[in-house]
Amino acid sequence: MLCIPVIDLFAGPGGLSEGFTACYAGKRFHIVLSVEKDFAAHKTLELRSFFRQFPRGEAPDLYYRYLRGELAERSELFDAFPDQAAQAHSSAWHATLGQVPLKEVVRRVETALANARHWVLLGGPPCQAYSVAGRARMKDMASYRLDDRHVLYREYLKIVATFQPTVFVMENVKGILSSRYQDERIFSRILEDLGAPWDSLSPSDAASLPRPRVLHGYRIFSFSTPATWECQLRPDDFIIKSERYGLPQKRHRVILLGIRDDYNVISPVLEESWGKPLSVRAMLDGLPRLRSRLSHGDTDGVGWADTIREEVHSKLGEYTDACLASDVIAVLDTLPVTLGGGGRVVPGGTPPQALTSWLWDDRIGGAVQHESRAHMPSDLHRYLYASCFAARYGRSPKVHEFPKPLWPNHRNAVANERGYVSNFADRFRVQVWDEASTTITAHLAKDGHYFIHPDPGQCRSLTVREAARLQTFPDNYFFEGNRGDQYKQVGNAVPPFLAYQLAGIVSEVFEQCLDQEVERSPTANIVYTSA
Known part of the structure; x- marks a missing residue:
């Protein structure tokens, strides 16, 4: 099958990449390089790259044995399929952009692209980069101190400027829209830099990078708001509200679509879903029920229940x-x-009510990475109360709506003149069965207080698999590392089902670009790389 190469920077566990591996109009996007600095997330990328090399439904049984923990080491799986393992190792690069030598970055990208005429760049430079984005445009390069946050955005810009992808997709948190540096709105500078990437490089970066023969600029589009020739898009127009596009999560992110300016393309936009957003129930109902654990003295279910009853009474x-x-x-x-x-x-378990073909894999034989946390009895009381509150009133309670002994044990958790506790209003937040979830975040790695399961009987926070379900990761997607690593990866990722829809838009853009090439030169031979 003919393929369009994709490079994913700051890839995390691969949420964007997962969505872009789907097929559209006879063409398929092929991940040729993913770059990630976190070791556990890099191992996840490697494993998923290995899995994708097999046709849908034809991954080896040994892969599922690894998921279930039946292999002593992952090397047993990779050793059994050396060609696929070698490809996985070469396409997933464990590196910290901004610290690895620039020549090595250029070499890796050149090798991965293999002279491809058309390709896609994905990525989401960590949000702290934007607090200092744009300093590279300052003429006096000695007037500021180069720091890691600055480098992060510059690394993405360098790849755009040097290798000039046909299309790029850049994702980040909504907070970049209001961020400022020296009284300048950072987002405006980002759009300006990406619109003319080579001119936005610092002199030292421009001198260190291979200069393209033709310098192209980019037009920046929104995936959610149609572009017009009459007026420019506003910053808020770049926000994607995931619950409007068939996702069970109220995740709002800024996502940019850049199209090289030698193509006269107007990008289509995502099609909003009709009716209510997918619910937590539609995604979690069917996963095996679990009880929570006790942080001290956990023995069996009877002892667990007795502890909760004693705490509540x-x-x-x-x-x-x-x-x-x-x-x-x-x-x-x-x-x-x-x-x-x-x-x-x-x-055990049964398929989810929604996105079944996307999520469910009956070859697993159950739910992987589905393990409850251990909690203090006082927190179990809070979780039980919060889930009962949501079951009765259809929303999560604010802290002032808890019994006073369940308020956070903090000197600032005090009521104001209206009886509200503003500093910790959402310290304990239950996900509501018949609503979309709140944003799944990396905070899950620290504690589960913001992600309480809606079933009062289970009396616990979400497992890694439940968080992954709400993020729309397929059930056969395995997250490497310890449980904290796994939570962090899930929370930082772009939801794959949203990325799948973004890929559909990008595919339509490529159709227009290729049609224009044929119009310019009817005898042109459009070449793709093959998977």
């Missing part, structure tokens, strides 16, 4: 909502003492 007198007190007591009487806390693989 000691504070039940502080409840001011009689209905909620009744709801909590009803759950205490039915705590599922036979449930386990999960593990690397939990047998």
Whole structure:
């Protein structure tokens, strides 16, 4: 099959790449290089690159044995398929951009592209880069101190300027729209730099990089707002609200689409979904139920239930909502003492109600990386109360709506004159069954207080697999590293199902670009690289 090469910088665990590996109009995007500095995320990229080299549904049984933890080492899997392993090693590069020598970056990109005429650059430079973006345009290069945050954005810009992809996609947090540096809006400078990338390089960078024969600029489009010739897009027009596009998550991110200016293309936009967004229930209902664990003295389900009952009854007198007190007591009487806390693989489960073909893989034989955390009894009480509150009122409670003994144990957790605790209003937040989830973030690596499971009986925070489901990672996507590493990767990623839709837009752009090439030169031989 003919392919368009893709390079993914600051790739994380590969959410953008996962979406771009789908097929459109007879062409397929092929990930030729992913660059990531985090070791665990890099190992995840390697493993997924290995998996993608097999046709859909034809990954070896040994891969699933590795997912289930039945192999002693990952090397057993890779040694059994040396060609695929070699390709995975070469396409996933563990490197910190800005620290690795520039010549090595250029060499890697040149090798990966293999003289491809058309290609795509993906990436999301970490958000702190934008606090100092644009300094490279300053004429007096000695007037500022070069730091790591500055380098991050410059590294993406260098690749755009030097290798001039036909299309680039850049993603970041919504906060870049309001960020300023020296009274200048950073986002305006970003658009200006990306519009004329070579001219935006510092003199030293321009001298160190191979200069293209023809210097191209870029027109920057939004994936969510149609472009017009009459007026420019506003900064907010670049925000994508994921819940509007078939995702079960209220994740709002800025995503730019750059198209090289030698093509006269007007980009289409994403098509919004009809009706209510996908819900937490549609994604999680069907995963095996788990109980939480106790941070101290966890033994079995009976001891777990007794601990929760003792904790709740000691504070039940502080409840001011009689209905909620009744709801909590009803759950205490039915705590599922036979449930386990999960593990690397939990047998059972049924397909999700939504995105079934995208997520479900019955060859797994259960749910992988589905393991509950250990919590203090006081936090389990908060989780139980919050999930009962959401079940009754359809929303997560604010801190001032908890019984006073359940407020955060912090000197600043005090009520104002209206009785509200503004500093910790959302310190404990339950995901509501019939709504889209809140934004899945890397904070999950620290604790689960913002991601409480909606089932009161399970009395816990989300597992890695549940967070991955809400991020629309397929169930056979395995995250390497310890559990904290896994949570961090899931929270930092672009949702693959959103990336899949972005790839559809990019594919339509390529159709227009290639049609224009044929119009200019009907005998031109358009060459792709092959996978």
